[in-house]
Amino acid sequence: MPYILDVDGVICRGSKPIVEGVKAVKLLIDRGEKFVFVSNNSTRSRRMLLERFRSFGLDVSEDKIIVATYATSIYLKKRYGKLKIFTTGEKGLIDELKLAGHEIVDYEDAECLVVASNRNLDYNLMTKALRCCMKTDIYVATNPDKIFPGWDGPIPGTGMIIGALYWMTSRMPTVVGKPSEIIMREAIERLGVKEEEVVVVGDQIEVDVVAGKKLGCKTALVLSGVTKQESLKDLSEKPDIIAKDLFQLVHELL
Numbered sequence: 001m002p003y004i005l006d007v008d009g010v011i012c013r014g015s016k017p018i019v020e021g022v023k024a025v026k027l028l029i030d031r032g033e034k035f036v037f038v039s040n041n042s043t044r045s046r047r048m049l050l051e052r053f054r055s056f057g058l059d060v061s062e063d064k065i066i067v068a069t070y071a072t073s074i075y076l077k078k079r080y081g082k083l084k085i086f087t088t089g090e091k092g093l094i095d096e097l098k099l100a101g102h103e104i105v106d107y108e109d110a111e112c113l114v115v116a117s118n119r120n121l122d123y124n125l126m127t128k129a130l131r132c133c134m135k136t137d138i139y140v141a142t143n144p145d146k147i148f149p150g151w152d153g154p155i156p157g158t159g160m161i162i163g164a165l166y167w168m169t170s171r172m173p174t175v176v177g178k179p180s181e182i183i184m185r186e187a188i189e190r191l192g193v194k195e196e197e198v199v200v201v202g203d204q205i206e207v208d209v210v211a212g213k214k215l216g217c218k219t220a221l222v223l224s225g226v227t228k229q230e231s232l233k234d235l236s237e238k239p240d241i242i243a244k245d246l247f248q249l250v251h252e253l254l
């Protein structure tokens, strides 16, 4: 059965591996199952994620990784061609934008604004983002995440910038990351199968399960990340399958 796998909360928590998640991916590789990772991470390139996977002992190829930085870069390229882009993002995103052939410029020269998390965000960068947002036609966000689970508590996601710009300009971006269909269509295309054959696995209802349901895929929620056992009674959307972790899920489905 082909899988679309979330990364954070399924395979790892930040830089720390989830043992059952890693074990499950090794099992999928051994059995020759089709899978692709889809991550809303807006600060890492495919190469950075690949290196992280290697540090967990997982050897997967780059074509199995669709991260929001990469998905944004190729979405823009396919839809508009090569663009002059101003971005709030970090090196991981800039690397992917350049690899797709886009040019990174200051806000005065930009045809497109790409917003994404930046752990060094300051007043100067927000001023440039604001000015860019007021003049460019093309405005996209890598992902819509409001809050991320940090190791010592919640940390702001890309939503911090989307929210601030909306409050200032009343503009909302085109969103590429989950639950947007843009990143999910890319994953289905990569797998080369029909939507209804795919299981979308993740740890968040509003992100992963909603994304899967939009496309008519099967959906599975794992409890190794953000969603805990005690919150299952008041879920806004019901996944087809709920499992403790990815290993338990894969074991049931194989």
Ligand SMILES: [Mg+2]
Pocket: 006, 007, 008, 009, 010, 202, 203, 204, 225
């Ligand atoms: Mg997740």
